[in-house]
Amino acid sequence: MEETLQKILDDYKKNNGNIITILQDIEKNFGFIPEYAVNWISKKLDIPASRFFGCATFYSQFHLRHRGKNIVTVCRGTACHVKGSERLINRLLMELDIPRDEDTTADLKFTVEKVNCIGACGIAPVTILNNEVHGKITLDKLMKEIKKIKAGE
Amino acid sequence: MKKNIIIKVCTGTGGIASGGEEVLSAFRDAVSSSGIKAIFNERCSAQKVGCRGFCAKDVLVDVIINGEKTTYKHIKQDMVQRIVDEHILNGKAVEEWTVGEDYHTFHDRQTKVVLSHCGEIDPEDINAYMAVGGYDAARKAVCSMTPKEIVDTVKNSNLRGRGGAGFPTGLKWELGMRIKSDIKYVICNGDEGDPGAFMDRSVMEGDPHSVIEGMIICAKATESGHGYIYVRAEYPLAVKRLQMAIDQCRENGFLGSNIFGSGFDFDLRIFQGAGAFVCGEATALMRSIEGKRGMPSPKLWRSAEKGLWDRPTVLNNVETFANIPRIIMNGAEWYSNLGTERSGGTKVFSLSGKVKNTGLIEVPFGTSLKKIIYDIGGGIEGGKAFKALQTGGPSGGCIPAESLEIEVDYESLAQAGSIMGSGGMVVLDETSCMVNTAKFFLEFTQAESCGKCTPCRIGTKRMLEILERITSGNGKEEDIDLLEELCRYIRAASLCGLGMTAPNPVLSTLRYFRDEYEAHIRDKRCPAAVCKDLITYSVVEELCTGCGACKRACPADAVRGTRKSPHRIDADACVKCGTCFDACKFKAIRKQ
Numbered sequence A: 001m002e003e004t005l006q007k008i009l010d011d012y013k014k015n016n017g018n019i020i021t022i023l024q025d026i027e028k029n030f031g032f033i034p035e036y037a038v039n040w041i042s043k044k045l046d047i048p049a050s051r052f053f054g055c056a057t058f059y060s061q062f063h064l065r066h067r068g069k070n071i072v073t074v075c076r077g078t079a080c081h082v083k084g085s086e087r088l089i090n091r092l093l094m095e096l097d098i099p100r101d102e103d104t105t106a107d108l109k110f111t112v113e114k115v116n117c118i119g120a121c122g123i124a125p126v127t128i129l130n131n132e133v134h135g136k137i138t139l140d141k142l143m144k145e146i147k148k149i150k151a152g153e
Numbered sequence B: 001m002k003k004n005i006i007i008k009v010c011t012g013t014g015g016i017a018s019g020g021e022e023v024l025s026a027f028r029d030a031v032s033s034s035g036i037k038a039i040f041n042e043r044c045s046a047q048k049v050g051c052r053g054f055c056a057k058d059v060l061v062d063v064i065i066n067g068e069k070t071t072y073k074h075i076k077q078d079m080v081q082r083i084v085d086e087h088i089l090n091g092k093a094v095e096e097w098t099v100g101e102d103y104h105t106f107h108d109r110q111t112k113v114v115l116s117h118c119g120e121i122d123p124e125d126i127n128a129y130m131a132v133g134g135y136d137a138a139r140k141a142v143c144s145m146t147p148k149e150i151v152d153t154v155k156n157s158n159l160r161g162r163g164g165a166g167f168p169t170g171l172k173w174e175l176g177m178r179i180k181s182d183i184k185y186v187i188c189n190g191d192e193g194d195p196g197a198f199m200d201r202s203v204m205e206g207d208p209h210s211v212i213e214g215m216i217i218c219a220k221a222t223e224s225g226h227g228y229i230y231v232r233a234e235y236p237l238a239v240k241r242l243q244m245a246i247d248q249c250r251e252n253g254f255l256g257s258n259i260f261g262s263g264f265d266f267d268l269r270i271f272q273g274a275g276a277f278v279c280g281e282a283t284a285l286m287r288s289i290e291g292k293r294g295m296p297s298p299k300l301w302r303s304a305e306k307g308l309w310d311r312p313t314v315l316n317n318v319e320t321f322a323n324i325p326r327i328i329m330n331g332a333e334w335y336s337n338l339g340t341e342r343s344g345g346t347k348v349f350s351l352s353g354k355v356k357n358t359g360l361i362e363v364p365f366g367t368s369l370k371k372i373i374y375d376i377g378g379g380i381e382g383g384k385a386f387k388a389l390q391t392g393g394p395s396g397g398c399i400p401a402e403s404l405e406i407e408v409d410y411e412s413l414a415q416a417g418s419i420m421g422s423g424g425m426v427v428l429d430e431t432s433c434m435v436n437t438a439k440f441f442l443e444f445t446q447a448e449s450c451g452k453c454t455p456c457r458i459g460t461k462r463m464l465e466i467l468e469r470i471t472s473g474n475g476k477e478e479d480i481d482l483l484e485e486l487c488r489y490i491r492a493a494s495l496c497g498l499g500m501t502a503p504n505p506v507l508s509t510l511r512y513f514r515d516e517y518e519a520h521i522r523d524k525r526c527p528a529a530v531c532k533d534l535i536t537y538s539v540v541e542e543l544c545t546g547c548g549a550c551k552r553a554c555p556a557d558a559v560r561g562t563r564k565s566p567h568r569i570d571a572d573a574c575v576k577c578g579t580c581f582d583a584c585k586f587k588a589i590r591k592q
């Protein structure tokens, strides 16, 4: 981990970065923001860890907890809402057996997230499955994709 | 025989989601394996183009043979070979796959200025942009115009900011020009946080160079040396294409030092947002670039005096900048004549929701809403009845059928109780519940409130609680008055536009659809049958064939019955997910 963090630190110095770019790098490398990583960088830079956590909790792209191996993001923009994304997400949580107020399956395989709007309103409702955008999605189509992922593992 | 063949494949976010990349490479493979180049001894190119705004029909493909264009819709990888064989090799278009009348009316009734390149040129190639006159305007501005001449042109064009508030762009630049400082910034706001809006995404993905060119011209007018493009994290493709465009500009000497050989220096970089709606607000955006929590500050001074890192800063929206090169080349008068007296030019709207043709449209200011929805949008999907047009995203409001005659501009929409915002238009039909819609937006603003000022942080929370009460059947008679009172305070006392406009969705639905609120509160009934707690699902015995489709589909095992006899829904077990309603082919499930 330290090696990766050192690289993040070097990039920060080279590119004139800031707290947000550091957090973006950490998130990209680890999939979330580990407390250890923040404390390590905070010491090296002599910037209070609270400043990092202040940003990490402010922006929705940063996650403080482990996320699933596969990320299913359901768009909750207006157009998708009108086309039934609320029901889609509720049924998806049910199908994946994710408990109330949680977003990740117990085996850490899947995380279900919402996003405000990805601007693909013409093909609503939209989901993103591991960075791949799927338009005009239905629960059946989505479950088929999810089964494919499960089978491939 | 010499033939010039161009194949254009849509590869915006919508196009890629529908398989655009695969279609493009299938064309490239088919073209090279059939040896077309050798046969015709001429040029045949397959290129990617940006979003042309009609994502519902993606993947869209243009085949242009000697200037004659045929457009195909819904193209998949396995359809490519037939198009190549029949159309490209034998000159006979595959009629059954071509777009219909609706595609042409959709486009023909628009006036494309900002979107004129989207879907026409390869956004990843600076030469394609230069071939259509790209960077001529920037060269002209940088090499042969004074800042004052640029500012005057923009002022006379009557261009107003497309980010929402409609502030006259020329005036903003004039302030930026007057203030002297050795370091000044130009910022392009590509945060586009309004759910339901995607015009900035399409421009950044489909014509990134026009945004950069607009920024170069602004930099010259205000004599700024540095620029930032703030792009939201949810738009990875826009970031990629803008970065490519910036790199190509540097290679060509359009960015960096001594641009266009004029002695003027200007360079820019991209800053990626991290997912916070409020960062679209100008002061919050600047804090975010500084690496801080993106919270708005009181406007004690203008950004033109003290903006990014307390330096003079001019900040404009993506679409605003994309208009600039056209204004410089075609003149202020041409542009202002396109629009109305109050607002010059055209505006891009993203039309979505329950309308037949969803997509991006560009029309002059002054076009009626009716024309937008019915002539260009093709009317309501599935023969349902129109209920309302939601404009301006979570800061906007809902406009009812009676007001569809209004001619769209900043002032007319405000009068109708909504706002222009960034230009999102979501069509709602009879199956949309207006209280639920208001609640949807309040959920959004409440979650996105940065928490700095109390009226917004706590006020929106209280409003949301009341709306939740109403939609769950626990509304009280006095709730409507309470909502209106809260709206007044939040609007008057919030620090930034987020809080000030947060009440709009509630106020406008109360204004036009008060009866729906009353039905929820008094009769505990949701007229559109949307609010989960107020509806029940049951089986219409006469229509039920006992096929068992609902029983198999139900995730809660709430459907009882044996094959070939009418089924029944156990109300206690039912979680009201609506799966049975969708599964039934005989319309035997009733939703009330």
Ligand SMILES: Cc1cc2nc3c(=O)[nH]c(=O)nc-3n(C[C@H](O)[C@H](O)[C@H](O)COP(=O)(O)O)c2cc1C
Pocket: B160, B161, B162, B163, B164, B165, B166, B167, B169, B189, B190, B191, B192, B193, B194, B277, B278, B279, B280, B281, B282, B283, B315, B316, B317, B318, B320, B422, B496, B497, B498
């Ligand atoms: C909560 C909030 C969100 C905003 N979001 C955006 C946005 O996503 N894009 C944008 O261009 N302007 C947005 N604005 C408006 C900006 O503050 C600013 O007025 C605008 O970018 C100025 O550019 P313009 O003059 O070209 O319109 C937002 C304002 C508020 C209050």
